[in-house]
Amino acid sequence: xxxxxxxxxxxxxxxxxxxxxxxxxxxxxxxxxxxxxxxxxxxxxxxxxxxxxxxxxxxxxxxxxxxxxxxxxxxxxxxxxxxxxxxxxxxxxxxxxxxxxxxxxxxxxxxxxxxxxxxxxxxxxxxxxxxxxxxxxxxxxxxxxxxxxxxxxxxxxxxxxxxxxxxxxxxxxxxxxxxxxxxxxxxxxxxxxxxxxxxxxxxxxxxxxxxxxxxxxxxxxxxxxxxxxxxxxxxxxxxxxxxxxxxxxxxxxxxxxxxxxxxxxxxxxxxxxxxxxxxxxxxxxxxxxxxxxxxxxxxxxxxxxxxx
Amino acid sequence: xxxxxxxxxxxxxxxxxxxxxxxxxxxxxxxxxxxxxxxxxxxxxxxxxxxxxxxxxxxxxxxxxxxxxxxxxxxxxxxxxxxxxxxxxxxxxxxxxxxxxxxxxxxxxxxxxxxxxxxxxxxxxxxxxxxxxxxxxxxxxxxxxxxxxxxxxxxxxxxxxxxxxxxxxxxxxxxxxxxxxxxxxxxxxxxxxxxxxxxxxxxxxxxxxxxxxxxxxxxxxxxxxxxxxxxxxxxxxxxxx
Numbered sequence: 001x002x003x004x005x006x007x008x009x010x011x012x013x014x015x016x017x018x019x020x021x022x023x024x025x026x027x028x029x030x031x032x033x034x035x036x037x038x039x040x041x042x043x044x045x046x047x048x049x050x051x052x053x054x055x056x057x058x059x060x061x062x063x064x065x066x067x068x069x070x071x072x073x074x075x076x077x078x079x080x081x082x083x084x085x086x087x088x089x090x091x092x093x094x095x096x097x098x099x100x101x102x103x104x105x106x107x108x109x110x111x112x113x114x115x116x117x118x119x120x121x122x123x124x125x126x127x128x129x130x131x132x133x134x135x136x137x138x139x140x141x142x143x144x145x146x147x148x149x150x151x152x153x154x155x156x157x158x159x160x161x162x163x164x165x166x167x168x169x170x171x172x173x174x175x176x177x178x179x180x181x182x183x184x185x186x187x188x189x190x191x192x193x194x195x196x197x198x199x200x201x202x203x204x205x206x207x208x209x210x211x212x213x214x215x216x217x218x219x220x221x222x223x224x225x226x227x228x229x230x231x232x233x234x235x236x237x238x239x240x241x242x243x244x245x246x247x248x249x250x251x252x253x254x255x256x257x258x259x260x261x262x263x264x265x266x267x268x269x270x271x272x273x274x275x276x277x278x279x280x281x282x283x284x285x286x287x288x289x290x291x292x293x294x295x296x297x298x299x300x301x302x303x304x305x306x307x308x
Numbered sequence: 309x310x311x312x313x314x315x316x317x318x319x320x321x322x323x324x325x326x327x328x329x330x331x332x333x334x335x336x337x338x339x340x341x342x343x344x345x346x347x348x349x350x351x352x353x354x355x356x357x358x359x360x361x362x363x364x365x366x367x368x369x370x371x372x373x374x375x376x377x378x379x380x381x382x383x384x385x386x387x388x389x390x391x392x393x394x395x396x397x398x399x400x401x402x403x404x405x406x407x408x409x410x411x412x413x414x415x416x417x418x419x420x421x422x423x424x425x426x427x428x429x430x431x432x433x434x435x436x437x438x439x440x441x442x443x444x445x446x447x448x449x450x451x452x453x454x455x456x457x458x459x460x461x462x463x464x465x466x467x468x469x470x471x472x473x474x475x476x477x478x479x480x481x482x483x484x485x486x487x488x489x490x491x492x493x494x495x496x497x498x499x500x501x502x503x504x505x506x507x508x509x510x511x512x513x514x515x516x517x518x519x520x521x522x523x524x525x526x527x528x529x530x531x532x533x534x535x536x537x538x539x540x541x542x543x544x545x546x547x548x549x
Contacts, residue, residue, distance in 0.1 A: 050396045054546040076398040086389035090322055102314045103397045147393075 001064065003028040003155060003185040004049065009058035011044050018044040020209035021058070028154075031181035033200035034189035037307055041209040042189040043083050046157050049187070050080045063154055076105055079148035083159040083189075085141055089133035093124060093143055096132060097150055104151035118146040121176065123169075137164040145173070149180070156180060158188040162195060174199050193299045205306050212306040220302050228268040229295045231257060232278060235288035238262065244281055250274040265295070311399045315407025316414065323377070323415055332377055333419045339369045344426060357434030362426055363444040363515045370416065370452050371484050375476035377415060378459025379469045381408040382542065387467040391542075401542045405535055408460055409453075416452040420445060440517035447514035450527040451507060455480055457534030464541035483507040483530075 004026040011019040019041040026032050034042040048055045049062065051071040060067040062074045088096055097118060101111045119128050122142040127135060132143060141164050148156060161177065162170045177199050180186060190196050196203055197217045205213040205220075213220055234241045238256070245254045245264065250272040257263035268274040275292065282289040323329040344351055344362040351361055385391040394404060430436055455476070462475035484507060491502035503509060510523040 047392070052392055052396050052545070072398050072400060075396055078396070080393075080396045082389065082392045082396075084389045084392075086391075086393050088318075088322070088390055089388070090326055091318075095321070099314065099318050100397065103311060103399060105398055 001028075002026060002061075003030070003063060004187070005059075005061040006045075006049070007059050007061075009045065009048060009060065010056050011041075011048060011053070012056045017209050019048070019055075022206075022209070022211055023058075024204060024211060024214065026185055026187065028185050029181065029183060031177065031186040031188070031199060031201045033196035033203045034187065034206055035191065035193065035196050035203055035303065036189075036206035037191065040206045040307075042206055043159055045206070046080075046159050046187065046189065047082075050078055050157055051075055052080075076151070077154050079151065079153035079156045081144045081148045081156075081158045081161055083163075085144040087132045087140060087143060087147075090131065092131050093119075093128050093135075096143065097146055100147040101150045106151050114150055114152070118150050121149070122146040123172065138166060138169050141165055141173075142169075145176075154184060156184055156186045156188075158186065160190055161188055162190070162192070170195070193303055197299055205303060207307040213302065217299055221296065221299065223302075227252070227270050228273055228275075230266050230268075230275060230278075231260075231263055231291070231293050231295055232266060232289065233263050233291040234282060235290055236285070241287070244285065245278065248274060248277045248281060250277050263291075311403040312407045312410060315394075315399070315404060316410040319381070319408060319411030320414060323411070328377060329415055329418075332373055332415065333422060336366075336369055336373060336419045337422055340365045340423065341426075351430060351433075357430050357436045359427060359430055359436070359441050359444055360515070362423065363448065366420075366423075366448055367451065367511060370448065371455065371480060372477075374412070374416065374452060374455040375459050375462070375473045375480065378408075378412055378456055378476060379463055379473040381412065381460050382463040382538070383467050383469045383472045387469075395542075401539050405460065405464075405538045405542060409456055409535060412456045412460070413449075413453055416456070417449065420448060437517065440515065443517035443519060444515040446519070447511050450514065450524070451511050454483070454507070454527050454530045454534070457531045457538075461534045461538045461541070464538040 002025040006025070007023050009019055009022045010017060022041075022045060034045065036042050047053050048067070049060055051067050051074055054068065063077050065074050065077075067074055088099075091099070094115060097115045098111060101114055102108075106114055119125055122145050124139065124142055124146065127139055132140065135143065141161070145158070145161065148158065158177070162173050165173060174195065177186060177188065181199075181201070188196075188199065200217075202216055203213070203220060204211055213223070215223070242254050242256075242264065245251055245266060250268050251266055251274045252269045253267040255265045255267075257265050266274060266278065275294070278292065279289060281287075320329075340362055343365045344359075349361060351358070354361065382391070385394065395401065427436070427441055458479050459472070459476040462479065463469075463472040465475065466472050483505065487502045487506035488508050491499050491506055493499075494502060504526070507526075510526045513520060514523050
């Protein structure tokens with residue numbers, strides 16, 4: 001059974017549709033990344049899943065419970081890190097985590113051990129006696145993560161979890177999310193593509209309130225690419241080589257690379273690979289094949305293509 | 309119920325951590341003590357072993373202090389965004405509103421408890437009307453609850469603490485004086501309505517030791533009304549426009 005089921009979700013702010021008829025499912029133990037430009041509706045979707053606000057239309061089901069019927073039970077199952085990471089800044093870290101644990105219904109006997117766990121896991125040991133307003137942004141972000149996970153929720157919803165962290169911390173947090181993703185359902189949002197690619201099993205690209213792409217990073221890339229594209233350099237006269245290449249059965253298009261002299265960009269016909277044919281061609285004509293690289297579509301290109 | 313208490317505890321500790329509680333208690337004791345014992349129509353001047361003077365003063369000091377402690381309750385949460393954090397925890401909007409209400413009430417109750425030495429002192433001076441004294445404290449608590457409820461409502465309407473403070477005073481001043489003034493300007497049914505709306509007459513009868521169900525009902529109505537409105541404002545984000 002799916003951990004989160006979202007059906008025909010719509011949220012209007014006045015006349016503006018922030019989220020427009022979104023439907024998707026998340027399986028238990030899946031790490032899903034919401035990707036999209038600013039104002040695409042990522043945070044609004046998350047706010048509805050976490051029962052912060054009710055949708056205009058549509059339904060949300062989390063762990064088998066409907067958001068309009070049992071919001072409090074759902075909230076118990078969810079750990080949420082909001083985008084702005086708001087914290088009660090006049091509280092000490094430990095007091096704050098204690099408050100979060102108690103209010104999320106962690107058993108009294110377990111509260112202290114949970115706090116210790118979170119302090120260790122999120123790397124807060126050295127700072128644990130400080131007040132939250134004495135912390136740097138990165139440490140505040142760690143406290144935000146700690147409060148989200150303190151009650152050991154089945155579902156984690158993290159809105160831009162790595163914003164404000166330094167590169168080392170980003171790597172650590174990504175590792176932590178991957179680890180958590182083994183047993184928990186995680187939804188995270190980001191506009192950093194490499195981050196989503198590195199941490200998520202599945203990517204949902206959201207633009208103007210709609211899902212415009214859904215799949216693993218590999219499938220998304222393939223979808224966008226469609227046909228194989230390779231860059232080659234042959235030690236032969238350019239015109240001759242081009243003609244011969246075009247004569248190959250598997251090749252559709254040959255262009256001279258504008259950026260690199262003497263390089264050709266060869267596009268294969270759909271579902272065919274021209275690499276072997278090119279090699280054979282060179283052998284036959286006794287040309288030296290100096291270079292051959294396949295050009296991968298980057299996730300950046302996919303993103304640009306679907307959000308423009 | 310447990311959730312409400314957890315929220316109340318956090319609010320109270322933030323009042324005491326941030327000095328708000330101490331400032332409020334010391335100012336309240338200072339003001340009420342000064343006018344009860346030292347200046348103006350003091351206990352000594354009226355020549356009665358009675359705390360009526362103190363209740364009259366507290367009626368006004370609390371009127372000004374309560375908006376000052378309630379103004380941050382919800383306004384600060386929505387300004388800093390912590391309301392999103394709190395309402396995505398396993399609590400309902402009612403838990404939040406009641407937690408805030410209770411924490412403010414407890415703070416006022418602590419301030420009032422600090423004046424019990426006044427009572428002991430006066431009772432050593434002569435025969436105190438114990439019923440009237442208990443009634444007076446009870447009346448102050450009811451009146452405080454009403455203004456706390458109004459204050460939380462004001463705080464739920466804005467994310468600016470100063471606006472919340474002024475709005476609470478503005479709403480409060482109707483109950484505190486304006487309805488009383490209007491009641492004396494009108495006769496007949498209208499006058500009766502204004503007289504019923506004015507907090508003063510209800511407070512005075514309770515603080516004389518006369519506990520009438522109508523007076524209690526009056527306070528409960530406004531306490532409840534303020535809390536319902538606060539909850540409505542808080543759950544406004546769920547409206548499906």
